[in-house]
Amino acid sequence: MAGAGAPPSYAVTELAELPALGGLYARGAVGSVAKRPRADVALPPAAYRVTDVDTTGTGPRLAAYQRVVGEPASDVLSAGFLHVLAFPLATAVMVRPDFPLGLLGMVHLRNAVRVLRPVRLGDDGVEVTAWAENARAHRRGVQVDLVAEILAAGELAYRGVSTYLAKGFTLPGVGAAEPxxxxxxxxxxxxxxxxxxxxxxxxxxxxxxxxxxxxxxxxxxxxxxxxxxxxxxxxxxxxxxxxxxxxxxxxxxxxxxxxxxxxxxxxxxxxxxxxxxxxxxxxxxxxxxxxxxxxxxxxxxxxxxxxxxxxxxxxxxxxxxxxxxxxxx
Missing domain, CATH: 3.10.129.10 (Hotdog Thioesterase)
Structure with a gap:
């Protein structure tokens, strides 16, 4: 699992803060109507980044998360919580008008995560970046990877790749789909x-x-x-x-x-x-x-x-x- 950073050809847009999921889901639901299955899937060469994410303010949410999933109380953000932290930014990529796959009906297939160093409450210089890549054929549609990376003090701390399936879509010029x-x-x-x-x-x-x-x-x-x-x-x-x-x-x-x-x-x-x-x-x-x-x-x-x-x-x-x-x- 390589890192860090989006592909060099991607344009990175800086956001002031991590977006709220509620508004993103509303946009995704509306946008999905226009994103009908078609044979011209091309991912936007775009990434979103938020710098100086305030981890101190996530303390109550982290404690509640730990209680719900059974993690012991700690100031360390587990890989599961880091996924939660970065997920809105990845969702923002999926609801872009030029993202070709509809958010509604997207099936979450798998996750592959690497934690390279702990991220703790109060850490300074926490930065989150997300983008989509690697659209590929599947026998029931198109798979795509949503990648999220988190840096702490300038070092790559977390990289998560979430793979989704959009049923009914196809890729032009692609042979046999993934079995x-x-x-x-x-x-x-x-x-x-x-x-x-x-x-x-x-x-x-x-x-x-x-x-x-x-x-x-x-x-x-x-x-x-x-x-x-x-x-x-x-x-x-x-x-x-x-x-x-x-x-x-x-x-x-x-x-x-x-x-x-x-x-x-x-x-x-x-x-x-x-x-x-x-x-x-x-x-x-x-x-x-x-x-x-x-x-x-x-x-x-x-x-x-x-x-x-x-x-x-x-x-x-x-x-x-x-x-x-x-x-x-």
């Missing part, structure tokens, strides 16, 4: 490999934790993250988008898995990946398994020393919700 991933993803339309009996071949490992999630977890995470998408807040809002009831934020489940690994095991500098499968319906129960990567026979973060892998699935069912890894650098 479905092993294990599949209900979110991106891939199907899990199946046995002759027609059942999923993935077998859940022994759980190390069980989450009993009430219907209040969507509003609770929405309050600390700013992501108040109606599919997470109520059954009524979720049904409008085809879900039987409200679903948990994918980043809530990933952040809670990161918290389960814990600061001591991941260290001050670490990599964190998350891949999303079937959404978690609320209320619901999720089993989680955290294992040493070596015990699981996994090499999910090449170049890292050791680390952990995690899987989350519906209690009592082999319905996978998420998977990922955490490894110290």
């Amino acid at each position: 479905g991933r092993p294990g599949g993803s209900a979110d991106d339309g891939a199907r899990p490999r199946t046995s002759g009996a027609g059942r999923d071949s993935w077998v859940p490992p022994l759980p190390t934790a069980r989450w009993r999630l009430g219907k209040d977890i969507g509003p609770a995470y929405g309050a600390v993250s700013g992501d108040r998408n109606p599919i997470h807040l109520s059954s009524l809002g979720a049904k409008a988008f085809g879900f039987p009831r409200a679903i948990a934020h994918g980043m809530y489940t990933a952040a809670r898995a990161l918290a389960e690994v814990g600061p001591a095991r991941r260290g001050d500098a670490y990599e964190w990946t998350a891949e999303f499968f079937k959404p978690v319906l609320l209320p619901g129960s999720v089993d989680l398994a955290i294992r040493y990567a070596s015990d699981a026979g996994a090499d999910v973060l090449p170049g890292s020393a050791g680390g952990f892998v995690y899987d989350g699935w519906r209690t009592g069912r082999a319905v996978r919700h998420l998977a990922g890894a955490v490894a110290p650098l």
Whole structure:
């Protein structure tokens, strides 16, 4: 995962402050109407940057976030909270008039994050930059990476790459689309490999934790993250988008898995990946398994020393919700 900075050909626009997600979602909803699937996807060569972000004022929000996702109280901003901090700037890129993909219906597939040094409350010189890159074909549309970088005292501290799928769009001149991933993803339309009996071949490992999630977890995470998408807040809002009831934020489940690994095991500098499968319906129960990567026979973060892998699935069912890894650098 390279860094730092947007591609040299990108024009960087300085903003006075991080934008509010509510207004961005409203713009994205209106703008999505005009962004119908077409075959001329071209990402804008543009990035947004906010310098001198005030981390001191985020103290109450950080404390509330830590309570919601299960992080221990600390003045260190975890990778999950750094994602929350930078997310509005990435969203601002996606709601630009020249961004070719509609915000509504965008499916979050995976995250790849690298924390290179701690960012703490009160740190000076915190700078956030975000842009879109790497549009590529997928058999159900176009994938795109939203990249966010955070610098502290002039040093790259965080780099997160969030991959999204816009269904129905295509790229001109591109050959075969990316095949479905092993294990599949209900979110991106891939199907899990199946046995002759027609059942999923993935077998859940022994759980190390069980989450009993009430219907209040969507509003609770929405309050600390700013992501108040109606599919997470109520059954009524979720049904409008085809879900039987409200679903948990994918980043809530990933952040809670990161918290389960814990600061001591991941260290001050670490990599964190998350891949999303079937959404978690609320209320619901999720089993989680955290294992040493070596015990699981996994090499999910090449170049890292050791680390952990995690899987989350519906209690009592082999319905996978998420998977990922955490490894110290």
